Amino acid sequence: MLKDEILKILINNRSSSEKQNNKYIGKAPGTSCCNKLEVGQYKAQDCDFDVSESDKIEFTKGNYISGAAICSKLGVSRTTVCRMVKKLKDEGYNIESSTKKGYRIIENTVCQSDMLNKAELEHEFIKAGLYKQNDFEHEGEKYIQKSEFKSLKIFYTDEIDSTNTWAKKLAEESGIKTIVCISASQTKGYGRHGNTWVSPHGQGIYLSIVLHPEICTDKLPVITLAAALAAAEAIRECSGVNALIKWPNDIVFEGKKLGGILTEMAADMDGVRYVVCGIGINVNNDTFKDGNLEYAVSLFNITKKKYSRKKLICDITNKFLKYSDAVFKSGNLQPIKEKYKSLLVNIGKTVRISEKKGEFEALSEGINDEGCLIVLKNNNERVCIVSGDVSVRGIYGYV
């Protein structure tokens, strides 16, 4: 779409302007904050985008791109460019037009920095080295990767029933190995046991990632744990919030749920065909209106700040791809076990385990290489809990 092409050009120009002014919002391209950190050394990174007054002045010194340059690049008339710029303004972009200099995007409000669309996401993923522009051609429903560079493909929509359902459909039909599905809202978002995942427009992260690992069907728990670690770390680094993991798949803060993971897979007799990892995070939610949400909390509830979803989506994806690759190669949780354990909220706590045949309380001691929770029962028997069998809760509440 022409509007998207113009947006891409403006975003690219915004980025070069950001770099020139040395006031880059977020990380510099190519750097990865998680590489610099050891387990336990988590700290807030300067990557939320509350821009101070002095920043704003610096920020608006950036370059313009001339209308003529856009016309020439896209082969369209000035009038068309004008019309598309107006559309982008209607969508919420603050675009400055100067007769002499041309156009530029200015981000001086939180809302503008949290603009979520395909162009913004692609820009973010390109900066992180995860995505290459125009790397896929498609013939009908099938996509063909053009380069040797093994990039992922981003699918974005404003509304979908569920990103996991969408991702499964794309996994069946598209032929793409690594798929990232993002929606601004979900009408039928779901979590474990078919529970509803409340997914209001523009507030949370609704992200599903498809991988095609060559693994056995019993490795599913390990993938879930890799995703939980990726999400918890990215949240900690981006917001400074003390996000922890409730085994196996929830991201929690002080006993409330910040996010969750739902991993699904398709398999046949020869092993896993593909895995879909769904990641839902409560980011800028103000209140939780629907559903049984006494335990829900958002980053905004905790810090009273709003965060860039595209940045967090990109960081989570980046970490998840790295961690899942490591566990696929080793065949178990070993490469990320210590990191996961360092964020595991259950350790040393008494938990209530609900199985089909009944409930029991036990002391949670840690996890093993297969991603099972190791607990010590009251009779001093030590058992490994597999996620499929049980529900784990603290004895005084959700965690």
Add this chain to the structure above:
Amino acid sequence: MLKDEILKILINNRSSSEKQNNKYIGKAPGTSCCNKLEVGQYKAQDCDFDVSESDKIEFTKGNYISGAAICSKLGVSRTTVCRMVKKLKDEGYNIESSTKKGYRIIENTVCQSDMLNKAELEHEFIKAGLYKQNDFEHEGEKYIQKSEFKSLKIFYTDEIDSTNTWAKKLAEESGIKTIVCISASQTKGYGRHGNTWVSPHGQGIYLSIVLHPEICTDKLPVITLAAALAAAEAIRECSGVNALIKWPNDIVFEGKKLGGILTEMAADMDGVRYVVCGIGINVNNDTFKDGNLEYAVSLFNITKKKYSRKKLICDITNKFLKYSDAVFKSGNLQPIKEKYKSLLVNIGKTVRISEKKGEFEALSEGINDEGCLIVLKNNNERVCIVSGDVSVRGIYGYV
């Protein structure tokens, strides 16, 4: 559709006529030949439908149903009934019309007895006690079962990309627990490793069955083995052909492939969500034109007789539901292991096992409770082969 409703009435009447004349083609309603047979006692049943000349005379004594009765039952005019009967004749039905007596279907050719459509399949499944007419209501894509009677739902089409793909879609969307998908042809039929399954119109069986068992993801091999046993037994009983099983999923006759099973599943962290068992059988195929089919063979190639696909579909489904239920309850292959072993062609043979890391030859000794093939290597080491890892072939050919 009105035409289908009229066909249902005519088929029901054909059935009562068949019963009156005591010349029922196939088994009597409610009986199940597999119950009467012990392992190793397989014999040809009188259920193919080569009708002799003397049979034909008996057969055409059946009752007619009057045009008036059809009009009254369906609330349509005589002209409409006439028009629909003509359509059914165009589709291949031999329908006798008598001004005084009314209409009746006569089956005196092989082609007419192998008519495959929804009404014929439903009639066959009702006789076997597997299906109850009008047991489902649907609201959009969701179906609701009306009765306590846990029947399955049959989906039939003339052409589909793949019955497994269709079955997976229905499993995701329909809400039905037991789904049986049948197509007269497949345009993108597939087997293991994505190999093409040649699926010409009206010749083979292309059947996919969806189940929702409460099992762990590692039980997939056992389901495949249950389906292979069901298919091999039904073929033996229906045709008298010495169909055997090549571990884990092929039905073979004298070193050639009669049929195959492809089991797929969808799972999440809490276990299997559903299983799709695809069953392809070469029934009335004359030649195999496409693909690499040096090892393919059909029942027609072997016996020079043609068989009723609907009857075989119903028998396979009936046995598969029984066997899969037994293995789900026990959690392993134990309930059907001896039956499976009695038809296993690999036993006592030297097989070539192809793994990722290389090939080796070994003596195939049997299967264990998990459905793994037990082989004795040349160094006297005994190992269990899991289906996902390997390809097994005889050292002098396909079996």
